[in-house]
Amino acid sequence: MRIVLMGPPGAGKGTQARRLSESTGMKHLSTGDMLRAEVASGSELGLLAKEFMDRGDLVPDSNIIAMIQQHIDDPAGVLLDGFPRTVVQAKALDQALEKSNSPVDQVIHMSVDIDELVERLSNRALCGDCQTPYNLESNPPSKAGKCDKCGGPVAVRVDDRPEAVTHRMKVYQELTAPVLDYYKSHGNVVEILATGSPDEVFEKLSHAIKSRMPGVKAN
Ligand code: AP5
Ligand code: MG
Numbered sequence: 001m002r003i004v005l006m007g008p009p010g011a012g013k014g015t016q017a018r019r020l021s022e023s024t025g026m027k028h029l030s031t032g033d034m035l036r037a038e039v040a041s042g043s044e045l046g047l048l049a050k051e052f053m054d055r056g057d058l059v060p061d062s063n064i065i066a067m068i069q070q071h072i073d074d075p076a077g078v079l080l081d082g083f084p085r086t087v088v089q090a091k092a093l094d095q096a097l098e099k100s101n102s103p104v105d106q107v108i109h110m111s112v113d114i115d116e117l118v119e120r121l122s123n124r125a126l127c128g129d130c131q132t133p134y135n136l137e138s139n140p141p142s143k144a145g146k147c148d149k150c151g152g153p154v155a156v157r158v159d160d161r162p163e164a165v166t167h168r169m170k171v172y173q174e175l176t177a178p179v180l181d182y183y184k185s186h187g188n189v190v191e192i193l194a195t196g197s198p199d200e201v202f203e204k205l206s207h208a209i210k211s212r213m214p215g216v217k218a219n
Pocket of ligand 1 (some may be wrong): 016059159
């Protein structure tokens, strides 16, 4: 089972993919989380990626495809979060999945209006170890700067500064919105209005997944 969660920065892909992974047993694959781990480890890929990420630009397709390729065939199924983000990546994913005869089953497009996205990102902080997201206004960690789940350091992402957020939105429109059109032409896109509480959004997503794939346990 392969599910792609799409949506602009701040749509709630990471928040919901985590919950869906717990409820379905599918593996959560976030290219953003993988890249942040590379940056934290100081690897060659991390050093290259950091420059692109801090500006809010996409990391080159070749690096992303090489990084994710070995993970997409997980027998538990995968929930893709933040990948594919260009049409080149979407085609590379299709090609890789062709080999195992298990194409993308469902693409869920999470939409949220721009003002709410900017508000969410300006209040976001993230655990540097387990990547749990917090909202410093409505859902802060119980102890400032410390993750409730793992005790790791909670900090604001460099690319959540206002100028980087504006650039990420533009990059989304230019390079990632066409991926949605690519999937629409395949006819497997479900539209979700991803506003309301995280619980409400989770209900909508679980319903969408179950109605397409009745065998999946999604709550
Ligand atoms: P990535 O980490 O994927 O960032 P993004 O797509 O910009 O998305 P975000 O993580 O900002 O948002 P999200 O949708 O996950 O929302 P979240 O759940 O956190 O990518 C970062 C960078 O890495 C890219 O810019 C690029 O440089 C590089 N990169 C990654 N993948 C790449 C690829 N495939 N190709 C090339 N480069 C790549 O929620 C946001 C906030 O809102 C949180 O505070 C959360 O608590 C809150 N929230 C969530 N849901 C709700 C709700 N329903 N109501 C109120 N608040 C909510
Ligand atoms: Mg995310």
